[in-house]
Amino acid sequence: MTALKKLLLVACLVSFLGSAATSHAQANATSERVAIMQIGGGWSITNPDYAQRKVQGFSIYGDLDFKRHWGIEGDIHRTSIITPTHIGVDSYLLGPRYVYRRNRWNPYAKVLFGLGRFKYKFDNAPEAAYTYKIYAFGGGLDLYATKRINIRAIDFEYQKWPGYPTNGLTPLVYSFGAAYAF
Numbered sequence: 001m002t003a004l005k006k007l008l009l010v011a012c013l014v015s016f017l018g019s020a021a022t023s024h025a026q027a028n029a030t031s032e033r034v035a036i037m038q039i040g041g042g043w044s045i046t047n048p049d050y051a052q053r054k055v056q057g058f059s060i061y062g063d064l065d066f067k068r069h070w071g072i073e074g075d076i077h078r079t080s081i082i083t084p085t086h087i088g089v090d091s092y093l094l095g096p097r098y099v100y101r102r103n104r105w106n107p108y109a110k111v112l113f114g115l116g117r118f119k120y121k122f123d124n125a126p127e128a129a130y131t132y133k134i135y136a137f138g139g140g141l142d143l144y145a146t147k148r149i150n151i152r153a154i155d156f157e158y159q160k161w162p163g164y165p166t167n168g169l170t171p172l173v174y175s176f177g178a179a180y181a182f
Contacts (some may be wrong), residue, residue: 036065038150042177046079048089049170050118055089057081059175061152065099073097073110075157077173080119088119089171091159093136106142106150111135116161118169132163142179150179 044059057079065071073095080088093112100107116134121127140155154176161169 034066036063036071036181038063038179038181040150040152040177040179042152042155042175044077044079044173044175046077046089046174047172048079048087049172050089051085051087053084055079055081055083055085055087057088057090059155059177061155061175061177061179063097063179065097068101069099071097071099073112075112077157077175079173086121088117090117090119091115091134091136091157091171091173092117093134093157095136099142104144106144107139108142109139111137112157116159116169116171118161118164130164132161132169134159134161136160136173138173140175145178148181150181152177152179 039062041058041060044057046055048055057077058081059078060076061073063071063073075091075093077089077091080090091114093114095110095112097108097110113135114133116132117129118132119127119129136157136159138155138157141153143151143153145151152175154174157173159169159171159173161171
């Protein structure tokens with residue numbers, strides 16, 4: 001073999017092997033997604049730590065997971081719809097969350113900060129509402145139902161309202177629902 005033929009053979013082999021990396025014969029792995037986002041809603045039941053009966057209402061939540069395990073979550077709990085003792089507890093929270101992805105099961109933990117709105121109404125008086133700075137520790141379990149639908153099997157928050165007179169308020173909030181994933 002002449003030197004020119006050997007050089008041409010080596011050049012062809014290098015270009016063939018180099019083009020294999022850039023060919024698009026296979027799909028990119030799904031783990032290369034930049035972020036995972038879901039927006040959902042559900043039902044919340046709150047033990048307001050003020051009266052002996054629980055209050056209920058709806059919740060709206062959104063998650064943006066920008067790393068495999070780390071992201072942020074925002075929650076709105078409007079538990080002032082079913083109020084047997086005329087007390088409502090609404091919260092508006094945002095904060096970091098950690099997700100442990102395991103097949104269809106996604107348990108998570110979160111720490112949230114925001115505002116809480118305490119409402120009450122006596123028989124002949126207008127409704128009164130007061131706003132406080134609050135924080136919450138929580139966690140839950142999301143399940144993949146389909147590629148785009150996630151079920152929030154359970155979500156729990158231990159909220160702390162330190163500014164509420166006299167010793168603060170510590171509502172417990174339980175939620176469940178469904179979300180659409182983008």
